[in-house]
Amino acid sequence: MADLNQLYDAILNGDHKTAVTVTRQALTEGTAPIELITNYMSPAMDEVGRRFECEEYFVPELLLSGRAMKAALALLQPLLAASGAEPAGRIVIGTVKGDLHDIGKNLVASMLEGGGFEVHDLGADVAPEKFVGAVREHKPDLVCLSALLTVTMPGMRDVVEALKMAGLRDQVRVMVGGAPVTAEFANEIGADGYAENAGVAVTVARRLTRKNHAMDEAKG
């Protein structure tokens, strides 16, 4: 029998080899992918996020844990797709136009993935039209924007405006972040949420997507 706690530990310690071995064994033994995710992988990534928030973990640890989580997830994805399982929510993420800083954005993306979201990463230097296109294509619940430069921060407003112009603004929530971004700024440009680091980003994303569903239900 696979010791599934090893999967939890492997992700927490950024040991992607063990994460893959245990996941593979668990699958051959017939464990349901969704159980691996809900009971071991997501809790491990939540703990990674918590440690990052309290400064115990830093970028390298987060990156290694993210890699371990992704390696295990890659084994599950075909099965999940086949079974038609629904993710916690769909997310489109990218660094805004003019800005090539993507290390923070990548960490946020991998934490969100670890939190059970389906994440479409558009990369860095992403123009507003591209965000709009991706929203049309993937129908996400949440759009996440990153900026690390004072001079590219206004690009976040451009995306919010572009979504409005395209008539898509009320179908998605927008969360922003990056070192120079503040909650006040998020408010000012009409974003729905802000998180100061990758750990908090998952909590805020969960809150925002939950509200979104509530909204849909109210409407529908």
Added chain:
Amino acid sequence: MSEKATIRLLPLGAQFTVPQDSALRESLGSFGIEFPCGGEGWCGSCKVRVLEGVLPVTPEDRSTLTEEEIGAGWRLACRAHATGPLTFQAAQWQTPILADFQPMHPSAQLGLGIAIDVGTTTIVAQLLDLRSGEVIGLRSALNPQSAYGADIMSRVAFALHDSRLTTIIRQFIGTMVADLATGRVSELRDVVLVGNTVMHHLFAGLNVEPLSHVPFHPSDLSEQIFAPSDLEWPLLPSTRVRFLRCLGSFVGSDILAGILATGIAETKHLTALIDLGTNGEIVLGNRRRILCASTAAGPAFEGACIRMGMRAATGAISQVFVRNRALECHVIGDTEPRGICGSGLVDAVSAGLELGAILSNGRLQNGDNREYLLRPPVAITQADIRELQLAKAALAAGLRILVNLTGATVGEVEHVYLAGAFGNYVRIASACRIGLLEIPGAKIIPAGNTALRGAKMALLAPGIDSQVSVTHVSLESYPSFQDTFVDCLTFPYT
């Protein structure tokens, strides 16, 4: 509202009056107080402590400062309006200014010349006798543009909607030059200025908009030549003013001057020049080929973004040693410590690593404490260590990538010259211990103000600056940057 309020600023002891209810930012800027976030109220660097009088608490004070700080009288100067007489103390202090007094070679020219290093933070100008190469006058000051943002990006952001920065810098340097040349204006032949690309563009009145977005291609990298009348400077029309050319993106003529000063273009040995400042410029090469890049290290080396960080000034812990397995701190001015400057921070982390109080992943051993006490009340926090890790990793990764591009190995780098104030005060052994410099300490040479020295060389031997060819490398176009950077984030094991 013609009422005036008198303001006393400690520890400078300066006194001035402002119209009541006016913003303090403008007047404080002229006393050298800086506003790193451009006065937006989120960085907390400009905080002042009210000792006499009242400064109303603003929403920005509430969001940026802690309740204890507000209770203790701290306010953000950038958002403050004086409602009555006030005495307060600025948390910032004045920067030490690095000049250059290495003897220069005499030249065949007659008359006087002025060389000026236009730094983002400080400006240093020297008056030279061109014949003997001797320095006969010196002026230095904080850059008056600092009131509109400490780093170059905040200046660019400000300049996008306001043209004031050009007027301010021209007037300010004009006064400095006129002052240096008092009574000898007729002998003044040449003025040479050097600075990073933003300083170059703002001085010359070039459009900085292209510097505000990808791909950060400057409007015009070339040397800018002026007649004194273009600048409204009170000099003879025969005096020539030139701002030397920039090298690419944000790498400017201060680095070109540094290359002249360190002789990289003449040596056959692989040589590096590193400016350990916010932009973290790196030059690597020899007489065959020279590469340069900027690594965007951030302001941690200058003590900014560090909880008790401050400039290297009275009250700053500037050195930390390990004696008998305990910490020993040197405080500038031998007073009670008030904070820590960049060199102290690097020392403290190096000492912490040596004593096992800091682990090689950057984590404090006694993690729950989240603080490493140096000498009460000064401590460094877990977050401070993280800031230092980001800054040093950016530099170390930049050098690794440049070395790779030359096809050499790190071991083949013969000499590393350090430019900038921090580079001249940091203890080399500590910089090596934390992995900021991954080169044996014996090869590392603090080189003083290489920008100013290079500017003087260009003054004494006109044309030497145009003979150097340098290739600018954009680190953002290297996909391997992220992996290298993350690899450099930890501290080396010994």
